[in-house]
Amino acid sequence: MRISDLSRLTGTPVGTIKYYLREGLLPPGQSLGATLTLYGDEHVQRLRLIRALTARGGLSIAATRDVLTAIDQPLEPLDTLRVVHYALPTPVDAAETGAVDEQAPRVDALLRAMGWDISDASPHRNALAASLMDLNRLGMEYSTEELLPYAELAAAAARLDLDRLEHIKDRLRLAEHAAIVVLLLEPVLAVLRRLAQEDESRRRTAWAPGTDGRHTEELH
Amino acid sequence: MRISDLSRLTGTPVGTIKYYLREGLLPPGQSLGATLTLYGDEHVQRLRLIRALTARGGLSIAATRDVLTAIDQPLEPLDTLRVVHYALPTPVDAAETGAVDEQAPRVDALLRAMGWDISDASPHRNALAASLMDLNRLGMEYSTEELLPYAELAAAAARLDLDRLEHIKDRLRLAEHAAIVVLLLEPVLAVLRRLAQEDESRRRTAWAPGTDGRHTEELH
Numbered sequence: 001m002r003i004s005d006l007s008r009l010t011g012t013p014v015g016t017i018k019y020y021l022r023e024g025l026l027p028p029g030q031s032l033g034a035t036l037t038l039y040g041d042e043h044v045q046r047l048r049l050i051r052a053l054t055a056r057g058g059l060s061i062a063a064t065r066d067v068l069t070a071i072d073q074p075l076e077p078l079d080t081l082r083v084v085h086y087a088l089p090t091p092v093d094a095a096e097t098g099a100v101d102e103q104a105p106r107v108d109a110l111l112r113a114m115g116w117d118i119s120d121a122s123p124h125r126n127a128l129a130a131s132l133m134d135l136n137r138l139g140m141e142y143s144t145e146e147l148l149p150y151a152e153l154a155a156a157a158a159r160l161d162l163d164r165l166e167h168i169k170d171r172l173r174l175a176e177h178a179a180i181v182v183l184l185l186e187p188v189l190a191v192l193r194r195l196a197q198e199d200e201s202r203r204r205t206a207w208a209p210g211t212d213g214r215h216t217e218e219l220h
Numbered sequence: 221m222r223i224s225d226l227s228r229l230t231g232t233p234v235g236t237i238k239y240y241l242r243e244g245l246l247p248p249g250q251s252l253g254a255t256l257t258l259y260g261d262e263h264v265q266r267l268r269l270i271r272a273l274t275a276r277g278g279l280s281i282a283a284t285r286d287v288l289t290a291i292d293q294p295l296e297p298l299d300t301l302r303v304v305h306y307a308l309p310t311p312v313d314a315a316e317t318g319a320v321d322e323q324a325p326r327v328d329a330l331l332r333a334m335g336w337d338i339s340d341a342s343p344h345r346n347a348l349a350a351s352l353m354d355l356n357r358l359g360m361e362y363s364t365e366e367l368l369p370y371a372e373l374a375a376a377a378a379r380l381d382l383d384r385l386e387h388i389k390d391r392l393r394l395a396e397h398a399a400i401v402v403l404l405l406e407p408v409l410a411v412l413r414r415l416a417q418e419d420e421s422r423r424r425t426a427w428a429p430g431t432d433g434r435h436t437e438e439l440h
Binding site for chain 2: 045048049052081082085090091092111114115116117118119122124125127128131132134135137138139140142146147149150151153154155156157158159160161162164166177180181182184185186187188189190191192193194195196197198199200201202204
């Protein structure tokens with residue numbers, strides 16, 4: 001297909017596609033002379049992934065390139081998820097080293113309690129420490145015991161994630177889908193939790209002061 | 221305390237504090253003459269919340285003002301979480317109405333299957349539709365049956381969240397903590413899932429092609 005078809009199919013302006021080509025995010029098409037270059041289905045899929053990572057995932061062009069580079073390497077299966085994980089931006093930026101050091105023992109305690117085998121180089125150790133520090137500063141400390149049930153839910157979610165990925169036999173597709181499952185399922189799970197919070201708060205009419213359980217009926 | 225103490229205690233530059241005061245995010249201090257204004261512990265806590273919402277939650281000043289306005293209204297308990305929910309930015313921006321309409325029946329089916337009572341005005345309906353559309357476009361469709369186990373995990377997380385909130389008796393503190401639990405626990409849960417994914421992928425040495433279960437031992 002021509003670049004105009006690629007633009008139409010993916011809803012991406014031609015100028016943006018040319019930018020991605022220049023930046024090396026998209027592989028070049030098949031040149032059939034000075035004025036005609038053809039693109040294939042692999043360009044459609046790759047372009048959609050780039051759009052999802054940048055527009056939805058909020059990744060910079062540089063971070064997107066890191067993820068795509070990781071995806072394009074044929075790797076051992078265990079390494080695939082690790083490389084994708086480490087190329088993706090962490091959900092929280094662990095900018096303050098002091099905060100991270102202070103919370104590191106709590107992170108270690110949680111990982112031990114869960115029996116999780118996590119690389120020392122994982123960026124998620126520091127990311128967890130930083131987000132726990134934020135909660136602390138706001139007077140919302142979560143103890144290891146309070147975090148454990150959330151960690152159990154995370155483990156159950158990870159099993160569902162891996163159930164989905166282990167059916168993918170092609171290694172490049174596996175890496176691509178790993179990036180999607182890690183990054184683009186995060187907002188899905190966050191939205192599901194908010195929906196569940198709304199429902200749960202309706203069920204608990206007595207969860208806050210001054211409630212006698214009647215106002216829920218009045219609202220309906 | 222003086223503004224310099226407030227700055228030191230919260231790690232916020234004086235200029236930034238003055239900006240928040242001008243923008244009405246922080247209530248004015250107690251003026252003791254032309255050159256001395258005193259601030260209290262409530263300013264420390266409020267300033268930390270503003271920093272958490274803006275720096276960690278990524279909220280704009282306008283969105284932060286919406287959340288703080290919502291927090292400062294004394295509301296019925298059921299309404300508190302709703303107002304906080306609706307003032308916070310959704311985890312995914314539902315910009316494309318077409319995508320939302322296309323996915324709305326799937327969202328409805330999921331809410332019905334879960335028995336969740338969700339307001340028609342909830343922004344999270346559209347947010348879920350938009351994020352499902354993203355997955356579809358990338359060839360990663362999740363059926364209602366595949367989403368249900370994730371929704372069950374979200375419901376369990378919401379019960380933990382509400383367990384925490386229902387112990388807070390003061391209404392303004394309740395609203396403040398609701399904002400924190402909704403927004404700042406999201407990155408914690410996202411990081412926990414990524415950690416669990418790493419551990420789970422180690423446990424499943426056979427989850428991808430070309431693996432005979434031996435490379436894990438070799439890596440250790």
